[in-house]
Amino acid sequence: MIAALALVGFAFAVRTTALRMLPDAAWARRAPRLGVLTWQAVTVAVPVSVVLAGLALAVPLLPAVTGDTTGILGACAFLLREHYETPGGIAAGVAGLAGALALSGRLAVSLAGELRVVRRLRARQRDGLALVSRTDLVPGAWVIEDHRAAIFCIPGHPAQVVVTTAALSVLTPEQRVLALAHEQAHLSGRHHLALTFAAAARRALPRSRLLAAAATEIATLVEMHADDRAVGCGERSDLAAALVKLAGGPRPEGVLAANGGPAVQRVQRLLATGPALPLRQRWSIQLGVAALSVAPLLIAAAPAIEAILRDYCSTALHT
Template structure:
């Protein structure tokens, strides 16, 4: 019962305190890739803790088949003692329902989200095949439209799309920056990162952590793509390119250089560049790894303790097992 209680409290604290402490953190803007990893780790850790809370409650209700060896039965008895719950069978049933509900809800929302995105991208690719003009030199699809827009359709049949309005507005260096931005989205699979964040936010819309993580990850993947473009074309050139395409409307399933966060990102590019130091990046990476591992360590501790008890030595004689009963 203690294990389940610790995991439950940990999940609640993570889901409520982490968004308040980390929303809009300046260090994440200085190292967007680390920020993305931390938000992903927080979400995965909270989800894992919720599932393991339910599983920890079910352990005391596990029964061993009569035809198994007495040694195995004794070991299971030791595990049951370590995870014992005052609620008995009722707590075990509640734990099983909790674990299955969290996993089932996550799987359902992941499936429906993926299907919706796949359908949207497929429909838009069909439109591009009809009205777009492939530009083999730049590796893009050109749309005749006066509004300056640039975006990419990620996935297996990826496309980078740019309008004639953008080609007329951007100079060569700015165009290179915009294309580098879109290629960064595709190369680093930002679509998969965003899909996972959206899945959790849709599955558990009332959980502050998942809502905040979706917004923060969406912001940080754009900053990460900006950094890739700036490393190639310069920060001021990238900022000017973002301003040029900031107001463009893009398909729902696309990743665009503009968007609602463009003004904030332009200010970030104009300001002096102060990347996060290597020591702080290492510390942040270790913290993310610890957050991911903590629920597993908590739930695995009693099992490890049970293996050290005399209930489970190698070659336990049958008489000893009988005596334990």
């Protein structure tokens, strides 16, 4: 009972703290990859804690399930039941188990659906564009004849960077190199996986403010990370200029305009080079991420660990 309550309390505390401290955090803009990692740790820790809370409530059901009360298994189950006892008894156990299964099932189904949909969309783009692309104009990229300026990548196997003739004509050679390097950084950083997981979680629980904030922030931070990787190939101001050119042309038909997207922040960031995040701050954030990852398991296992310790100590004391 205590473990379940502690887990729910932990999940709530992590959610509240994250929503207060993480969105638009200045340090995450300076170290975007660490920012993504932190958001991921939070969005894993919260649902995992809730699922574990449900399972902790269900532990007392164990002896009933095994039906064996004499063997080692039975003894273990009995011991566990004693330490995870709830006043709610069987009813609380069944409710906890059902809740845990429902939440994890929902997340799994959403993830599977998301993966299926993006894989189909990517295959369609890859197969279709392969028929009309030129490969001899820009090394490593497909060139598509189109009057709309666009550069994007299709993740997957094989991954592909795509650029339109209109985009090539508005960019200088330096800007072109940087824009393509940005897309390559998306692919080598496997940013699509981070985006897919975040989108799947958000879709599974559309009313969660935490998961919505995580999806939005992760989308912004992977762009900034790709920008940081790309500027290794040229000037920051050139990448900023490329962003402005492609984000700000006249809007052709069929193109969605993104209100308040990360483009403005990205340009500001490229023009004002801030100092790197101090090493000490990096380490403390990484430590926090590690703690977030193991804390739910430790809390869930605390009663069992306590039982083992108590047995061990009493044996040690009496001999």
